[in-house]
Amino acid sequence: MSHSWVFATLTTASLIFATFGLNAKADAQTLTVNNIEVTNYAQSVLAMEPKRQQAFEEIKKLIGREEIPKIVCNDPSSMNSLPNQAKDIAVNYCNDSQKIVAAHSLTIERFNQITVEIQNNTALKNQIYNTLLRLQNESAAKSGARNAP
Structure with missing residues (x-):
């Protein structure tokens, strides 16, 4: 996948709830996020993004x-x-998102805390960006290996 797609995904992550959101309150202190949480967050975002786009398009129609x-x-x-009908789509998206976040070992509260922190913490934003790139490259390599003759 291209770097521009990763950047768009990260931008979406930092604003993932601009259309479909969860209330997130920012704490005045800097949030400590470990490497496992960074990976889990990135995996959640990658899994949520296609569903968010689909829900957005369906509601838009x-x-x-x-x-x-x-x-x-x-x-x-x-x-x-x-x-x-649009409410149903939004509710389904929200329920799916909660399941995705939980499947990646994060609570909604923690996911939201990280989302808020990304907006204020360039180092964390870069770390998540690099993790998104790595995960996408790994996924592309696996896909290529499966599709190879």
Whole structure:
């Protein structure tokens, strides 16, 4: 995968909940994130991104040219302005995201803390960026090995 795609994914990670979000409160102190959490976070983001894009496109088709409102997963009232079918898509995305995060050994609270910290911590942002690159390269190498004659 290209570096620009990784950058776009990381940008999405730092803003992953701009459309589908979870309320995250920033603490005044710097968050310590270990290497395992960095990897788990990156894996979660990579698994969530295609689902987020699909949900966004489906909702966009349903509501037409209107701008999609900010949807906060743990604030059901943020979905009130959506038509019922679009609400269902948003709820399904939120539920899937929670499962993905849990499957990668993070709590939603911890995922949100890391998301907020990325916005304020360049070193952590770079570490996650590099981890996303590594994971994508590993995935591409595995795919290539499976598809090789």
